[in-house]
Amino acid sequence: MIQRTTIRFWIPLLALGVFFPVALAQMLGLRYDVEYEAIGYSTNAPTDRLGQLSRQIEEGAATLEFEGENGYLASLLTALGIESDSQVLVFSKTSVQTSRITPENPRAIYFDDDVYVAWTPGSGSLELAAMDADLGPVFYTLDQTEDATPRIERKTAVCLQCHDSYSMTGGGVPRFIIGSGYTGARGELVSHEAWIITSDRTPLRSRWGGWYVTGTHGEQGHLGNLVVRDPAELQDLDLLATGNVTDLGTLIDPEHYLGGHSDIAALMVIEHQVAFQNTITRVNFDTRQALHDERARNREAGRDEALVSEDTTRLIQGITEPLVRAILFVGEARIEGPIRGTSGFAARFADGGPKDSEGRSLRQLDLTTRLFRYPCSYLIYSEAFDSLPDIVKDDVYRRLREVLGGDVSPGDFAHLTSSDRAAILEILEDTKPDFRAARAR
Secondary structure: OOEEOOOOOOOOOHHHOOOOOHHHHHHHOOOOOEEOOOOOOOOOOOOOHHHHHHHHHHOOOOOOOOEHHHEOHHHHHHHHOOOHHHOEEEOOOOOOOOOOOEOOEOEEEEEOOOEEEEEOOOOOEEEEEEEEOOOEEEEEEEEOOOOOOOOEEEEOOOHHHOOEOOHHHOOOOEOOOOEEOOEEOOOOEOOHHHOEEOOOOOOHHHOOOOEEOEOEOOOOOOOOOOEEOOHHHHHHOOOOOOOOOOOHHHOOOHHHOOOOOOEHHHHHHHHHHHHHHHHHHHHHHHHHHHHHHHHHHHHHHOOOOOOOOHHHHHHHHHHHHHHHHHHOOOOOOOOOOOOEOOOOHHHHHHOOOOOOOOOOOOOOEOOOOOOEOOOOOHHHHOHHHHOOOHHHHHHHHHHHHHHHOOOOOOHHHOOOOHHHHHHHHHHHHHHOHHHHHHOOO
């Protein structure tokens, strides 16, 4: 029961730094070839925190202050409760701000668990995104022009040219994107073929091309801080030559930014977070569409619409399994030594989550052999996870109990030691009420 609309235009992929006609994109509106009827991405109003703040500003219940060259940036971060120690800097032209972004003038991204704010010095707008519990990633802009009632404006056409999981063909699911690629002196990608989407599964040596990275990581190399001025350099690349940078001032003039860092710990957290949120979105869209189609079949057959067949149950279990694996960090790239950031991000982030009776938290970082001390994603507490259909959460909880309780062979979960499994299970029992309640059902 999926609606199809054919769009006969070919628009190059902005995420790889290629120009596309913005005016044409705006005329097209929502560009999906396939609209998930059960989601209504283009028609339903977002409920995420940026959408809420936008309505509060329109109603006069909230205001933003315009301050100098940063415009609304600092005021917006304060209104959203986002800290400047989350700042990470990207200098590749992987944004609509292609004319502004260079290695000397990188784009700053600030984030918390469900909102992202991007600012490029000299730009006429802030780029914003939020994780909506029902719609997944939703994209906005805020004009950097002083106004009594600044407007946070939702975007679909322009942003979905890249932030669509089928990219140029449409028909996918909205997604956040973080990538890595060799970047030249003007911020251009030296090789489009070498640009990759990154996550916590990506080896460090392939991460952060086109990003600045401050922090120490020992003998582990990465692609951060590398500006390719001659493609011949790629033949004999020393990944440690630009690593272990603790002073951003050795790379750029940080005067215009809210912090003097592009923290390696923040980069590692945002990579996990983005990949996990994309997985939640895919599971949410596909499950809700499957249930929507099941209800339609039941209506046509004169059955109770709430009935879920065995075939659909098995289908949803298959849809859900990637989320279980993402929660438990299956395939996470191993860290080969201590990693330390240069801001207060790591300590503040670790202190922010619910703690069990022994003071343990899923937000505690490891940064020695893996990202988290207890390899179970803190995003299991998120509104997006809590808003998933009950059939998904019940299946996730069932699988978590199987894995953590040792009722399945280690297989892909062999990275979890017996002590890991016991600790994670105890933390979830103590801090996640619906996980505890699901055991009794």
